[in-house]
Amino acid sequence: MRVLVTGGAGFIGGALVHALLGGGGEVMVVDDLSTGSIDNLHPAAGFRTIDVTGPGLANVVIGYGPEVIVHFAAQVSAAASIVDPDVDWRVNVEGTRAVAEAAVAAGARRVLFASSAAVYGEPQELPLTEESSTEPAVPYGRSKLAAEGVLAEVLRPAGVDFACLRFANVYGPRQRADGEGGVVAEFGSRMARGITPTIFGSGTQTRDFIFVADIVSACAAAAAFEGTLAQPGANGPAYNVSTGLATSVNALAEGLRVAMRYPGEIARGEAREGDVAASVLSPRKAADTFGWKAAVDLQAGLGATAAWFSQQS
Ligand SMILES: NC(=O)c1ccc[n+]([C@@H]2O[C@H](COP(=O)([O-])OP(=O)(O)OC[C@H]3O[C@@H](n4cnc5c(N)ncnc54)[C@H](O)[C@@H]3O)[C@@H](O)[C@H]2O)c1
Incomplete structure (x- = not known):
């Protein structure tokens, strides 16, 4: 093609x-x-x-x-x-x-x-x-x-x-920390450099990380x-x-902490204006129409992402 x-x-x-x-x-x-x-x-x-x-x-x-x-x-x-x-x-x-x-x-x-x-x-x-x-x-x-x-x-x-x-919310190796869906990149690049990441708001807000x-x-x-x-x-x-699975920012940060073997703190900051409280998208139509389904589970994806961040620092 x-x-x-x-x-x-x-x-x-x-x-x-x-x-x-x-x-x-x-x-x-x-x-x-x-x-x-x-x-x-x-x-x-x-x-x-x-x-x-x-x-x-x-x-x-x-x-x-x-x-x-x-x-x-x-x-x-x-x-x-x-x-x-x-x-x-x-x-x-x-x-x-x-x-x-x-x-x-x-x-x-x-x-x-x-x-x-x-x-x-x-x-x-x-x-x-x-x-x-x-x-x-x-x-x-x-x-x-x-x-x-x-x-x-x-x-x-x-x-x-x-x-x-x-x-x-897409994440993975090579993602810049300043783009859309950059929470994994932001936390990963900070953890790799030993800089404390900050969760804005309660961290109970959910996203569909893919x-x-x-x-x-x-x-x-x-x-x-x-x-x-x-x-x-x-x-x-x-x-x-999407994956169809909702993950809280708290759970994401914890998963990344494990994947990165980050021993430090995770700070808390004020909630950001315009941040939606919960988001998860059904991927069913894509599955029914062109036969696609997400295949990588979150911890495996975070592991691959963490390995890349570790190589960069
Ligand atoms: N990363 C996410 O979580 C996410 C979520 C939803 C949608 N998207 C969409 O996916 C696409 C890819 O995003 P990404 O995360 O890889 O971002 P990215 O910034 O890495 O990729 C965007 C690319 O477009 C190029 N570009 C920007 N403006 C251009 C222009 N005027 N002419 C030519 N090239 C230009 C940039 O140099 C860059 O290589 C974007 O359309 C983005 O809106 C991303």
Whole structure:
């Protein structure tokens, strides 16, 4: 399969590119290296340093002629989106429009978009399903939701299949401490350096933590699926990519402490504004449609992540 990955020098994108090439695929990466790194890039991948909102994108996509485009390039920080919502909107919405238009012009068969649990906002019901109400609490969630709409607007009339993969809280080796879902990275990098991590609020808030290899296998399964992912209806192309398991931040910190063999304290800080109290996403639709299920349990994933952090320090 010939795949173009935007944001392929990032944490998740880099892992996907390694897996696609390992499986015999051909890959082109488009990334502006704003938060990604050349170190994450597989040497066998084609690479162009391009901003998806800039003028060079369409020619590169048309020239490469991918069968599938996986669109990861984004402004990924919820906190940064509050500080500068205009930049967040430009990269996440206008960037997605540019990628969708390039996909149509290049005759791509399918676009997979990295959406987020942030589109749901404060959950009104648990577990969240793709039918749950979407009331994002931060500009990042609003831009991801708007980008889902842009994909429908541009790709449906052109007959290009697509899916909006709503990732839960992703963690794993190579994750930067300052991105979305960065609690594992933040705690891991601190524990590795012997710096006390801080749990904000009571720590009883829950999240659906998913290991990066499971995100990679979901993207690979969605890319290879032979049917149609963009089913009719507003939520038709949306798929939660999650474990379906809620883990409290306290339990996560304890699991990471064990994995990292961290002997120090864990501090407590004030709850952060906008932090949702509980979040868990049902992965059932992805299982029923393209036969994917998360396979890595939390302690195994934390073990692999801890080993990587230990090598860095
Ligand atoms: N990490 C999570 O928990 C999580 C959860 C939900 C959704 N997501 C989404 O998954 C995707 C990948 O996230 P990640 O955690 O790997 O973050 P990341 O920052 O490691 O990866 C994003 C990549 O996109 C590149 N990029 C940013 N703006 C760009 C632009 N304008 N043009 C070209 N490249 C650009 C960056 O350099 C980086 O390599 C993002 O779309 C993110 O919103 C991540």
